[in-house]
Amino acid sequence: MEARTGDKRRMGDIGTVLIKNTKVFQISEEDVNSREAEALLEEAGQIVREGGLVAFPTETVYGLGGDGLNADSSRKIYAAKGRPSDNPLIVHIADRSDLTKIVKEIPAKAELLMEAFWPGPLTMIFPKSDIVPDATTGGLDTVAVRFPSDKVAQQLILKGGRYIAAPSANLSGRPSPTKASHVIEDLAGAIDVIIDGGSSTLGLESTIVDVSVEPPMILRPGFITMEMLQEVLGEVTMDRALIDPDSGIKPKAPGMKYRHYAPRAQMVLVEGEAQTVTDKINAFAEEELKDGKKIGVITTEERKEDYPGCQVFSVGSRKNPAEVAAHLYAILREFDESDVDKIYSEVFDEHGIGAAVMNRLMKAAGQQIVHL
Ligand code: TXA
Ligand code: MG
Numbered sequence: 395m396e397a398r399t400g401d402k403r404r405m406g407d408i409g410t411v412l413i414k415n416t417k418v419f420q421i422s423e424e425d426v427n428s429r430e431a432e433a434l435l436e437e438a439g440q441i442v443r444e445g446g447l448v449a450f451p452t453e454t455v456y457g458l459g460g461d462g463l464n465a466d467s468s469r470k471i472y473a474a475k476g477r478p479s480d481n482p483l484i485v486h487i488a489d490r491s492d493l494t495k496i497v498k499e500i501p502a503k504a505e506l507l508m509e510a511f512w513p514g515p516l517t518m519i520f521p522k523s524d525i526v527p528d529a530t531t532g533g534l535d536t537v538a539v540r541f542p543s544d545k546v547a548q549q550l551i552l553k554g555g556r557y558i559a560a561p562s563a564n565l566s567g568r569p570s571p572t573k574a575s576h577v578i579e580d581l582a583g584a585i586d587v588i589i590d591g592g593s594s595t596l597g598l599e600s601t602i603v604d605v606s607v608e609p610p611m612i613l614r615p616g617f618i619t620m621e622m623l624q625e626v627l628g629e630v631t632m633d634r635a636l637i638d639p640d641s642g643i644k645p646k647a648p649g650m651k652y653r654h655y656a657p658r659a660q661m662v663l664v665e666g667e668a669q670t671v672t673d674k675i676n677a678f679a680e681e682e683l684k685d686g687k688k689i690g691v692i693t694t695e696e697r698k699e700d701y702p703g704c705q706v707f708s709v710g711s712r713k714n715p716a717e718v719a720a721h722l723y724a725i726l727r728e729f730d731e732s733d734v735d736k737i738y739s740e741v742f743d744e745h746g747i748g749a750a751v752m753n754r755l756m757k758a759a760g761q762q763i764v765h766l
Contacts, residue, residue: 439553
């Protein structure tokens with residue numbers, strides 16, 4: 395199977411449809427300042443201000459937005475996702491000066507990170523101010539804040555009261571949505587509006603950094619890599635629970651303890667020299683195919699012809715790690731629609747964005763990995 399290309403909305407693709415009582419607004423980033431788009435975003439913003447829920451595109455994944463300063467809106471978000479309420483939400487802003495109202499202090503290092511990476515795929519943890527309800531932060535006295543670069547997201551935030559709490563717009567336990575169709579699958583009928591802005595450019599959730607501790611600590615790897623953060627800050631650490639997932643240490647980002655991003659079929663990663671990995675996966679598969687099982691394989695363009703008898707899913711070329719990151723979740727979702735009994739996946743170099751790709755793959759596999 396070919397790696398999917400993005401289906402970014404093109405200019406002029408503005409419109410609305412109704413699916414199971416959820417309005418779907420189609421708005422491309424290029425059209426965001428058109429009169430039609432503005433009217434739709436105004437309507438969506440008003441729904442947020444009045445306590446409703448609007449799913450929207452960002453450069454990472456789609457978010458499920460509600461008014462972050464309204465406890466009832468946050469409770470509705472948890473209910474729509476089926477998410478445990480001890481797992482806090484990220485508050486999204488679209489103007490740096492709005493940060494002061496929701497945090498107690500802004501450490502100097504946070505200023506440096508904002509300068510370097512906002513707007514963009516970086517979330518920071520701050521001590522929260524009293525205005526942020528416990529329902530939004532899962533009872534924590536800190537708040538996670540992100541300023542997305544996606545223009546549709548920015549306009550919705552500004553029109554929706556300037557503080558939009560948004561987890562990824564998937565049902566709890568499913569891979570994060572990177573297209574509006576994924577959000578429709580999971581949440582149509584359960585929320586007021588879905589804004590369809592085409593495929594997410596990056597495809598993995600933002601990097602989370604706790605700037606309330608010294609040295610700052612990465613709680614979730616993403617596009618802003620350890621190397622990029624160190625270049626700005628000097629020393630940066632990684633939550634030990636991420637380095638050593640079998641240690642039993644509790645992750646500092648509550649959401650990282652759940653086995654999400656998980657396809658329904660059992661998944662196993664296989665690591666080693668390229669040809670040895672392919673041979674081993676084929677050897678495993680041969681036994682299982684004999685028993686009448688259906689086997690899925692996650693591979694790349696380079697080796698997609700090398701797994702006869704298996705359902706092969708290519709995440710893109712190994713030469714383009716960003717493409718691999720962008721396609722991963724759509725492929726994990728496709729496994730749920732297919733009837734495979736077991737999935738084997740090749741592994742990826744943990745350099746740069748590869749660290750985030752491997753973090754998500756390991757979680758999808760429930761940490762099951764075969765080292766050759
Ligand atoms: O890219 C993203 O960050 C996307 C888009 C929509 O912005 N959002 C997203 O949200 O991935 P969510 O809810 O799926 O993941 C948020 C993560 C969870 O693991 C949560 O536990 C953690 O952030 N988190 C939120 N507030 C926190 C806090 N105060 N301290 C530690 N971790 C926190
Ligand atoms: Mg999520």
